[in-house]
Amino acid sequence: MDMETIRELQAYGYFFFTVFLVLILYGYVYHLYKSEKIGRRNYEKYADIALNDDITDAPVEKIEPIEEQKQKEEQ
Amino acid sequence: MQSSNVINYDYSVAKLFSYAAILFGIIGMGIGVFIAYQMAFPELNYLAGEYGTFSRLRPLHTSGVIFGFMLSGIFATWYYVGQRVLKVSVAESPFLMFIGKLHFWLYMVVMLVAVVSLFAGVSTSKEYAELEWPLDIGVVVVWVLWGVHMFGLIGIRREKTLYISVWYYIATFLGVAMLYLFNNMEVPTYFVAGMGKWYHSVSMYAGTNDALVQWWYGHNAVAFIFTVAIIAQIYYFLPKESGQPVYSYKLSLLSFWGLMFVYLWAGGHHLIYSTVPDWMQTMGSIFSIVLILPSWGSAINMLLTMKGEWGQLKENPLIKFMVLASTFYMFSTIEGPIQSIKSVNALAHFTDWIPGHVHDGTLGWVGFMTMAAMYHMAPRMFKRELYSKKLMESQFWIQTTGIVLYFSSMWIAGITQGMMWRATDQFGNLSYSFIDTVTVLIPYYVIRATGGLLYLIGFFIFTYNFYKTMTASKAIENEPQHASPMAA
Numbered sequence: 001m002d003m004e005t006i007r008e009l010q011a012y013g014y015f016f017f018t019v020f021l022v023l024i025l026y027g028y029v030y031h032l033y034k035s036e037k038i039g040r041r042n043y044e045k046y047a048d049i050a051l052n053d054d055i056t057d058a059p060v061e062k063i064e065p066i067e068e069q070k071q072k073e074e075q
Numbered sequence: 076m077q078s079s080n081v082i083n084y085d086y087s088v089a090k091l092f093s094y095a096a097i098l099f100g101i102i103g104m105g106i107g108v109f110i111a112y113q114m115a116f117p118e119l120n121y122l123a124g125e126y127g128t129f130s131r132l133r134p135l136h137t138s139g140v141i142f143g144f145m146l147s148g149i150f151a152t153w154y155y156v157g158q159r160v161l162k163v164s165v166a167e168s169p170f171l172m173f174i175g176k177l178h179f180w181l182y183m184v185v186m187l188v189a190v191v192s193l194f195a196g197v198s199t200s201k202e203y204a205e206l207e208w209p210l211d212i213g214v215v216v217v218w219v220l221w222g223v224h225m226f227g228l229i230g231i232r233r234e235k236t237l238y239i240s241v242w243y244y245i246a247t248f249l250g251v252a253m254l255y256l257f258n259n260m261e262v263p264t265y266f267v268a269g270m271g272k273w274y275h276s277v278s279m280y281a282g283t284n285d286a287l288v289q290w291w292y293g294h295n296a297v298a299f300i301f302t303v304a305i306i307a308q309i310y311y312f313l314p315k316e317s318g319q320p321v322y323s324y325k326l327s328l329l330s331f332w333g334l335m336f337v338y339l340w341a342g343g344h345h346l347i348y349s350t351v352p353d354w355m356q357t358m359g360s361i362f363s364i365v366l367i368l369p370s371w372g373s374a375i376n377m378l379l380t381m382k383g384e385w386g387q388l389k390e391n392p393l394i395k396f397m398v399l400a401s402t403f404y405m406f407s408t409i410e411g412p413i414q415s416i417k418s419v420n421a422l423a424h425f426t427d428w429i430p431g432h433v434h435d436g437t438l439g440w441v442g443f444m445t446m447a448a449m450y451h452m453a454p455r456m457f458k459r460e461l462y463s464k465k466l467m468e469s470q471f472w473i474q475t476t477g478i479v480l481y482f483s484s485m486w487i488a489g490i491t492q493g494m495m496w497r498a499t500d501q502f503g504n505l506s507y508s509f510i511d512t513v514t515v516l517i518p519y520y521v522i523r524a525t526g527g528l529l530y531l532i533g534f535f536i537f538t539y540n541f542y543k544t545m546t547a548s549k550a551i552e553n554e555p556q557h558a559s560p561m562a563a
């Protein structure tokens with residue numbers, strides 16, 4: 001392959017890669033807003049994790065520690 | 076007193092690392108001020124034989140502030156923030172408690188040996204990676220222990236979603252693990268070729284490849300320690316101290332992935348007009364410009380978190396420290412991209428403008444955030460109010476003045492230096508010899524060193540305030556929800 005062809009391929013590669021990255025970026029932004037719109041997730045409520053962080057505060061989204069889960073299953 | 080079956084957060088490891096941050100802060104910044112005066116007054120190089128020379132002390136300064144002060148601050152905040160945002164106490168797991176303490180003590184041992192070895196002049200001569208191979212192994216063990224603690228705590232959490240700060244701590248852990256391993260691949264010369272002492276080594280990479288790996292490491296150390304781990308802190312401490320939720324949680328996620336992706340490609344800006352391939356330099360330059368976006372994304376998110384609450388800036392010096400920190404973060408992340416433009420870098424590289432840039436980031440952003448975090452943690456860790464608001468105010472202004480003196484003098488010095496190096500007469504002969512630039516710069520070196528001294532004085536005020544908070548301040552009954560209580 002001569003240098004000219006290589007350069008041309010590089011330019012195409014560069015262009016499409018840039019388009020690809022831009023799509024990913026905007027795709028992610030779209031995903032974030034869409035998720036909130038259809039109620040799949042409310043991202044902004046996670047900000048409360050820092051504000052209500054006392055050990056006695058209720059978690060924003062609870063997860064049962066595995067052991068507690070096991071105990072429940074046994075009961 | 077609470078009954079024994081109520082769980083509480085356990086801050087024992089956070090306290091230990093806070094003490095370490097103060098200790099290494101004093102040592103690292105103290106040496107920094109001293110070597111700054113050496114540049115203004117070269118006679119200061121001859122006070123303690125080989126041990127007192129600039130070349131011996133410089134890696135002690137950088138390692139002391141980076142791996143001593145800043146890293147201890149990062150660890151201290153992890154052992155504090157981690158529990159709180161995951162809503163689980165380390166006290167619930169004796170194993171993790173043990174790992175945390177082991178992490179601290181091994182870290183201290185490695186640091187101690189590191190300080191001794193650097194004083195003795197044992198060095199791989201790689202910037203920010205000077206430690207020889209036996210110590211590198213120690214560093215790896217310390218790092219793995221931190222990871223065990225981090226993922227162990229995540230494993231027993233009650234809060235399902237990992238708060239954004241935890242993402243940043245994880246990125247710090249993974250990023251540095253990768254960087255450190257690859258940059259410190261070294262050949263122990265004694266065992267391979269019977270040359271040198273048993274602890275000596277040479278890099279596994281040679282020439283341009285070594286430079287590439289070195290700056291892939293150096294640049295991304297800035298990414299994953301100086302940036303990511305400090306953002307982890309501000310995303311927790313600023314909202315918590317001000318009582319304001321993060322302005323946009325979605326923006327915090329977007330900037331997280333933006334930083335992760337873009338930072339890794341920008342390292343070429345350290346090697347502009349060197350022997351690395353031209354396309355890499357161009358790539359580094361372009362990605363550095365793009366890097367403004369995710370960097371400012373985080374910083375603006377922080378400033379907007381204070382929207383409608385700017386009154387707090389007047390009342391609460393802690394907020395002041397953190398707002399100034401994010402402002403300096405914006406400052407260094409616009410200055411860096413400017414220096415990455417090839418023609419600007421041709422002037423700026425090797426000059427004093429670079430340490431000027433470095434210290435906008437480290438003193439303004441990293442230092443202020445670390446101290447603000449420790450001020451916020453102190454009343455909660457020691458169940459006492461902060462000892463003196465007045466001292467905090469004076470510390471703030473003394474240190475801010477110090478930073479301004481630092482960067483303004485280094486800008487002038489750097490640009491003067493760069494212009495003098497390239498100046499030619501009408502026949503194309505260089506107009507100045509190297510020593511001409513040195514003599515011209517001495518006044519600026521004096522100003523810089525004095526700026527550093529002011530910052531160090533501020534750090535002593537901080538230390539005193541912290542110590543008094545621990546020992547002599549008024550006890551508080553309940554943990555403060557938001558603003559840290561402080562005596563006038």
Ligand code: HEM
Nearest residue numbers: 297301344345363366407408411412414415424433436437
């Ligand atoms: C968008 C963000 C940034 C960009 C594009 C950037 C760019 C640069 C450039 C071009 C250099 C000088 C290379 C040379 O000519 O020698 C440099 C050096 C440096 N920067 Fe930044 N910078 C950024 C942010 C930061 C921040 C936030 C910090 C610290 C908190 C920092 C710490 C450093 C350090 C320590 C060096 C010195 C490396 C050496 O030893 O030569 N940078 N940066």
Ligand SMILES: [Fe+2]
Nearest residue numbers: 294297342345
């Ligand atoms: Fe860099």
